[in-house]
Amino acid sequence: MGSVGRRRIDEIGEESRRRILDAAEELFAEQGFGRTSFVDVAERSGISRGSIPWHFKNKDGLLMAVLGRAVDRYMRPEQYDKSLPTLVTLLLGYARWVRSGNSALMFMVLTEAMSSTGAVHSQYREFLDQRRHGVELWLRAQRPDGVDPTVAAERERAVAVALTGALIGIHLQCLVDPDRVHLEAALQSLATLVDTNLTDLWGESAGS
Structure with missing residues (x-):
């Protein structure tokens, strides 16, 4: 050859x-x-x-691959199973990514995704869907016995959307106003809020 x-x-x-x-x-x-x-x-x-x-394939595909790899260094979707550490440990892993120096890529991609209906838009939707799915898997692993799976799954999806949105919002505030946003403290507070209310998430459907 x-x-x-x-x-x-x-x-x-x-x-x-x-x-x-x-x-x-x-x-x-x-x-x-x-x-x-x-x-x-x-x-x-x-x-x-x-x-x-x-x-x-193209520059858009390269951008999404860069973003996906950057996030996966700290929060891989397949980590969400019964052997997971606590939520605060996972969110502090997210904090390490935010502080890595390249996490603004998420918002660079978001800008591209919102300004088009093409490949970046669809790929960013897929990226967010994968992150939400990871949260759903983590929640499912915490689900107690006797809970109606259909009701639980619907509530878990809603929590996944809310938690993903909260993470993005905290992340953005930290990048724009780092002197007045304590990233780790904010993420610890978010984890506490979720952990405190997990039992209420499934309570009404338990034993249905």
Whole structure:
């Protein structure tokens, strides 16, 4: 196999994907989504420009992949099962992401999603749906025996929406006004509110 063929195989592997994501995450944070091109990402990553669409199809797909990986470093959806730590531990993991330096990506993507009905819009909806689903799985793991599963599932979805919205709101306030928003204290308060009211969430449907 010639050197060009070997290079092509090398550039469609997982290591190349990681290098592209690393470069894109740095560039999006430094100069924004709109001002970053595939040429910029190729130069920073050392991967040819033509190989980037093979991994991510387009720039929108690359942006969503960067965001998903950034969040998953601290709060992977598959963590939501019966072996989970407390909610406050999970939310403090979210705080570590907020303080990582690149968490403004979430709002960069949100801006793109709200200004179009195209790929970023649909992919951001999917991203939020995955996060809400993670919260639902965590709640389901706490669900006591004897609860009507249909009623419980509906209430858990509502809590997942509320909790996801609260996280986004706290996150945004911290980025915009960091001197007057104590991130960890706010997240601890949110966890306490949820934990305190969990029994009420299922109470009326228990034993139905």
